[in-house]
Every structure is written in C-alpha cells, then in structure tokens.
Amino acid sequence: SHLISNKSENALTANILASKRNRKLPGGQLNAVERAASVEGHDLNLDESWSTHVSKDPAMHKVLSLDATMSPRDPKAPGQFGRAAEIPKGKETNASLRWKDAYFNAYLSDLIPLDRAIDDTRPEGCSEQMVHNDLPTTSIIMCFVDEVWSTLQRSVLSVLNRSPHHLLKEIILVDDFSTKAYLKDYLDKYMQKFPKVRVLHLKERHGLIRARVAGANIATGDVLTFLDSHVECNVGWLEPLLERVHLNRKKLACPVIDIISDKDMSYITVDSYQRGIFTWPMNFGWKPIPLEVIKKNKIKESDPIRCPVMAGGLFSIDRKYFYELGTYDPGLDVWGSENMELSFKVWMCGGEIEIIPCSKVGHVFRKHQPYSFPKDRIQTIERNSVRVAEVWLDEYKEIFYGYYTHLLSSGVEDLTQQKELRKSLNCKSFKWYLENVFPDIHAPTVRANGVLANVALGQCLFIQNFTIGFEICDVFSQNQQFNYTWLRLIKHENICITPVELKGTLALQPCDNRDNSIRWLHKSLITFQPLLADHFVVEHLSQKMCLEVDRARKTLRVNSCNFTNSYQKWQFGNYYTE
Ligand code: LR7
Ligand code: MN
Numbered sequence: 001s002h003l004i005s006n007k008s009e010n011a012l013t014a015n016i017l018a019s020k021r022n023r024k025l026p027g028g029q030l031n032a033v034e035r036a037a038s039v040e041g042h043d044l045n046l047d048e049s050w051s052t053h054v055s056k057d058p059a060m061h062k063v064l065s066l067d068a069t070m071s072p073r074d075p076k077a078p079g080q081f082g083r084a085a086e087i088p089k090g091k092e093t094n095a096s097l098r099w100k101d102a103y104f105n106a107y108l109s110d111l112i113p114l115d116r117a118i119d120d121t122r123p124e125g126c127s128e129q130m131v132h133n134d135l136p137t138t139s140i141i142m143c144f145v146d147e148v149w150s151t152l153q154r155s156v157l158s159v160l161n162r163s164p165h166h167l168l169k170e171i172i173l174v175d176d177f178s179t180k181a182y183l184k185d186y187l188d189k190y191m192q193k194f195p196k197v198r199v200l201h202l203k204e205r206h207g208l209i210r211a212r213v214a215g216a217n218i219a220t221g222d223v224l225t226f227l228d229s230h231v232e233c234n235v236g237w238l239e240p241l242l243e244r245v246h247l248n249r250k251k252l253a254c255p256v257i258d259i260i261s262d263k264d265m266s267y268i269t270v271d272s273y274q275r276g277i278f279t280w281p282m283n284f285g286w287k288p289i290p291l292e293v294i295k296k297n298k299i300k301e302s303d304p305i306r307c308p309v310m311a312g313g314l315f316s317i318d319r320k321y322f323y324e325l326g327t328y329d330p331g332l333d334v335w336g337s338e339n340m341e342l343s344f345k346v347w348m349c350g351g352e353i354e355i356i357p358c359s360k361v362g363h364v365f366r367k368h369q370p371y372s373f374p375k376d377r378i379q380t381i382e383r384n385s386v387r388v389a390e391v392w393l394d395e396y397k398e399i400f401y402g403y404y405t406h407l408l409s410s411g412v413e414d415l416t417q418q419k420e421l422r423k424s425l426n427c428k429s430f431k432w433y434l435e436n437v438f439p440d441i442h443a444p445t446v447r448a449n450g451v452l453a454n455v456a457l458g459q460c461l462f463i464q465n466f467t468i469g470f471e472i473c474d475v476f477s478q479n480q481q482f483n484y485t486w487l488r489l490i491k492h493e494n495i496c497i498t499p500v501e502l503k504g505t506l507a508l509q510p511c512d513n514r515d516n517s518i519r520w521l522h523k524s525l526i527t528f529q530p531l532l533a534d535h536f537v538v539e540h541l542s543q544k545m546c547l548e549v550d551r552a553r554k555t556l557r558v559n560s561c562n563f564t565n566s567y568q569k570w571q572f573g574n575y576y577t578e
Contacts, residue, residue, distance in 0.1 A: 060130040065236040068161040069115045079112025082119050082267030103368040104262035106148040112265055114150060115157045120235050121258055121269035123301035126358035127236065131243040136222030137167055138242060138316060141215035143174035143208055144229035145371045149182050151230045158233040160194060167238060169221030171197045174214055177205040205374055207334030213327045224322055228313040232260060232267065234360035241316040241359050244304065249318040250351035254310050255359035262366045272357040276307040277438065281403035282340055282385050284311060304354040308438035312339025314361050325349065326421045329387055334373050337384040344392040347437050349427040382407055391418040394430040395445055402486025408514045442578045448484040450573020451475055454549050456566040463492045466508050468556055475573055484572060488519040488539065499538045499558045506556045516540050520547065535561060535568050
C-alpha cells in the first residue's frame with residue numbers, strides 16, 4: 001500500500017513539475033544514471049497547486065516522499081523492491097572470489113539494479129508528517145576507501161533519487177586514498193554527469209574521521225549529512241532530519257538504520273523503538289525501549305528518540321555547530337570511537353542526539369573490515385578509545401581502564417588541545433551526562449566499598465598512621481573505609497595494600513593505578529557469583545597467593561591460596577554488582 005501511495009504522490013509531484021518547467025521527466029527510456037541526472041535537474045519549489053502537501057499552516061508542508069525509482073523498469077530484476085538476490089547457478093565461484101573485496105556480497109551488488117526500488121519502511125504517520133518550507137540545505141558527505149563500485153553508485157543514486165532537489169546542496173565524495181583502479185579511472189568521469197556531485201581525492205590515507213572533516217571543510221550547505229558509502233536512502237529520508245536541526249541547531253539527527261543483508265543484499269527493516277547506547281568499556285549498542293515505557297508514555301512509532309550515543313555513520317548536524325564543537329578530535333585514526341567522542345561532546349556541551357524514525361536509510365552491515373589499517377588494527381582502535389576516555393570520562397575512566405588494564409601503561413598522548421576545547425565550550429561533567437542522559441547505565445565508580453571484614457575473624461581491617469590492624473566492625477569509622485576499585489586495588493584513602501614478597505608481609509604504599517603488582521582478584525571462584533565474600537588473589541604472580549590474616553600476630557600477610565580457609569575470606573560492606 002505504501003508503494004501505491006508513493007507512486008501516486010510521485011506522479012503528482014511529476015505533473016506539477018512538468019507543467020511548471022515543461023521539461024522531460026524521468027521516464028522509461030532513460031537508464032539509471034540519466035534518470036538520476038534528470039531528477040537532479042528539477043527544482044522542487046512548493047506552490048499553491050500542491051494541494052495535498054500544503055497544510056493549514058502556510059509555513060509547512062507534508063513531507064515529500066519523492067522516489068524517482070518508482071515504476072522500476074524491470075520489476076523482475078534480481079534484488080528489485082529490496083528483495084533478496086540469488087547467485088545464479090554456476091556463478092558461485094565468481095561470487096565467492098569477490099567476497100573479500102568488501103566482506104559483503106559484491107557480486108550480487110553488481111547484479112541488482114543501481115537504482116532499485118525498496119519498500120517504504122517508514123512507520124505509520126510518517127508520510128503525513130509536516131515539515132517547514134524553509135528547511136536548511138544540506139551537503140551530503142560520503143567518505144570511502146576502496147568501496148565496491150556498484151555499491152558506491154547505488155549509494156549516490158539513492159540520495160539523488162530520493163532527496164528534494166532544493167535541499168540537496170551537493171554530494172561530496174571523499175576518496176580516502178583508495179587503491180582500486182576503478183576508483184581512479186572512472187569515478188570522476190562518471191560523477192561528472194551529476195552537477196551536484198563533487199569528488200575529493202585525498203593524497204594520503206586519512207581514515208574515516210579526518211576524511212569526513214576534509215569533506216566538511218569544503219561543504220557549503222547549511223547542514224552536514226554524513227553517510228557511509230554502502231547505503232540506500234529510503235523515501236522521504238531527508239526532510240525529517242533537516243526538520244529537527246531546523247527546530248534546534250544543536251540537535252544532531254540520525255535516521256533509523258535499516259539492514260541491507262551482506263549475504264543477499266535484501267533490504268530489511270528494523271524495530272524503531274531502540275536507543276543508541278554504549279556498554280562498558282565503550283562499545284556502541286542498541287537497547288530496545290521496554291513495552292511498558294512505550295505504553296506509559298504513549299510513544300508513537302514515529303516519535304523522535306533521544307539517544308545517549310549514536311552509531312556514528314549516518315547523521316545530520318548543523319555545519320556551523322559542527323565547527324563550534326571543534327569537529328572530531330583530529331588525533332583519532334582510521335576507524336572507531338569518533339561516534340562516542342561526538343556523542344559525549346554534543347550532550348555534555350549543550351546539544352542533543354535523536355533518532356528520527358521517519359527517516360530510514362539502509363546500510364550494509366558486515367562482520368569484517370575489508371580495508372587495511374596503516375598501523376596495527378587493534379592498537380589503532382584502542383588508542384582512539386583511550387583518547388576519548390581521557391578527555392571525556394572524568395573519574396569514570398576507571399571503569400574503562402578496569403576492562404582495559406593493559407592500556408593504562410600505553411603512555412597517554414598529549415591531549416591538551418582536546419581538554420582545552422572541553423573547557424572553552426563549558427561542557428558539563430560525565431557524571432551529569434550519565435545521570436541525565438543515560439540514567440539506566442550501571443556505572444559505579446568503585447566495585448565494592450565500606451568496611452572490609454575477615455570472615456574467620458569476624459572483625460574489620462583498619463589503617464591508622466600507616467599501620468594495619470583489626471577491630472570490631474564499625475561502618476562509621478573512617479579508618480575502616482576501603483574501596484575495591486575497577487583497577488582491582490584495595491584502597492584506603494590513597495593508600496594501597498601491596499604484596500611485597502611471595503610468602504610474607506604486606507606493605508602499604510601510595511596507590512598507583514598503573515602498578516600491576518598491587519592488583520587483587522576478588523571474585524568467587526566456586527559459585528561464579530561475582531564479588532561476594534571471597535579471596536583476594538595476587539594477580540601478577542603465576543602462583544596463586546592470597547590475602548590472609550596472620551592469626552598469631554593479628555595482622556595481614558600473603559600465603560598460598562587455600563579456598564576452604566576462611567582466614568583468606570573477605571567481605572566488603574557494599575558491592576555494586578548489577
Ligand atoms: O580508513 C577508512 N576510510 C574510510 O573512508 C575507513 C573507512 N572509511 C569509510 C568506509 O568506506 C565507510 O564508508 O568510512 C565508512 C565507515 O566505515 P565502515 O563501513 O567500515 O564502518 P562500520 O559501518 O563498520 O562502522 C560504524 O562505526 C564507525 C566507527 O568509526 C563509523 O562511525 C561508521 O560510520 C559506522 N557505521 C554506522 O554507523 C552504520 C551502522 C553501523 C552500526 C551499528
Ligand atoms: Mn558501514
């Protein structure tokens with residue numbers, strides 16, 4: 001039914017344009033490229049004859065569901081209407097040889113039409129939504145390295161075919177120093193057919209983060225819209241994004257990202273009721289909005305959804321605002337964490353992030369990256385995340401490092417500029433962000449704290465004047481307060497309990513998060529219940545040594561672990577497990 005209504009709407013648009021401009025419209029005789037080029041030539045001015053689009057409010061109109069790929073020339077073509085495509089019999093080898101080009105089915109991408117139609121997967125109400133007539137224009141920025149040629153073409157054509165011409169200032173293709181010959185030989189020539197498409201060839205590999213900024217630097221639209229290079233924009237995708245930015249220039253608007261199957265190129269819609277979130281250490285994820293919450297707040301499927309973080313690849317942002325925020329940290333390399341950086345920055349420095357369910361863009365999800373990393377892949381990605389953690393996470397970076405202890409000693413680079421930027425933008429704390437934007441995340445700054453009781457002794461540890469002893473437990477005693485941190489230190493104020501020898505006494509020393517020899521593993525090894533009364537195992541020794549009460553001298557020592565010995569069992573006052 002969606003298809004039919006769009007078709008007639010498209011026809012309506014076409015008639016108005018035809019009568020106004022008296023020029024030839026995209027038709028059956030043209031090929032995919034000519035059709036897109038001719039759509040590009042249209043000027044979609046709103047006028048009074050556009051009756052179904054004009055609302056009671058003369059400043060607004062119904063969202064334009066333009067789609068120049070309707071009435072597809074070959075309805076039977078493989079992949080048409082977003083259907084799954086099949087590898088023809090006998091071509092399996094050809095297809096599998098191409099798998100590593102992209103880690104998605106490049107063979108089928110070549111087989112399906114460059115301008116195939118896809119189902120209008122927008123939720124109910126979206127095609128009736130009103131948007132302002134004076135929406136800002138946008139520059140589309142698409143960076144790529146060695147993208148499959150047909151996939152890149154399809155991405156560009158989907159923008160041209162399904163975006164109102166007057167809002168599309170330009171499409172900037174940033175070639176991140178691709179190595180493939182086809183991108184050198186005929187990319188420029190092909191794209192010249194579209195006056196709005198500009199190609200920027202980088203002279204060295206920048207990685208997607210600096211490549212996007214290079215594109216932004218030459219953009220002239222009011223709004224920047226970033227897209228990956230393996231996407232298909234759905235009907236009416238653009239205006240709902242621009243509308244949100246228009247309402248508030250500090251809003252960053254993301255489409256719902258539909259799935260284009262890596263295996264068969266089918267276009268699959270996803271559930272709209274999902275937020276973009278992160279889990280520790282700093283991984284992006286989707287979190288469904290619980291049904292009770294939807295019901296209680298009467299959330300419609302077409303309502304914008306505020307998100308703690310965005311996926312990263314597909315979003316619109318006011319161009320000037322992007323620069324006010326200092327764009328991305330230019331020290332971020334190749335891939336990763338830039339979505340966290342911009343998300344934290346936007347929220348903490350006065351902006352907002354939303355997913356707009358009425359804007360749908362398909363993206364080819366894949367399991368591996370086909371391109372090489374100039375330096376070691378893992379190191380590059382981890383280094384990026386350290387930069388973001390150091391600048392934005394405040395005291396919560398301990399949680400991050402709790403998962404990535406090995407990165408503590410990685411030697412933090414100079415982040416003065418990024419920290420200065422945060423200061424000059426007057427940004428709020430990460431604590432504020434967690435409490436106000438992402439209250440449902442579990443983020444205790446320590447894993448356990450309070451008194452530390454020995455199970456056999458039934459007494460609590462205290463530290464006074466750099467000496468250790470035991471006394472009756474008193475939760476109000478300052479001397480009995482200990483923290484068990486994410487970095488697995490047993491900490492009283494800034495003093496850490498430190499094993500000194502294999503068998504023997506303990507020392508107290510000022511805590512140093514980077515010192516691996518003072519970490520204690522405290523988890524139940526038998527019940528698999530994390531963090532209950534249990535042993536503290538010295539972590540850096542291969543032989544299992546445990547924290548123990550020396551009964552005779554009523555003090556502490558380390559001894560070989562004996563998991564039935566309750567003089568080696570300890571319990572904190574509070575545990576912060578989920
Ligand atoms: O060195 C590079 N230079 C590039 O130009 C590496 C990549 N790129 C291009 C690449 O061709 C592609 O167009 O950058 C784009 C993104 O790279 P992908 O497609 O390999 O990344 P992805 O889709 O796996 O990863 C997601 O996270 C990235 C984190 O750095 C980026 O933000 C991607 O844009 C982002 N993609 C999405 O948000 C789509 C939804 C994925 C999810 C969840
Ligand atoms: Mn991608």
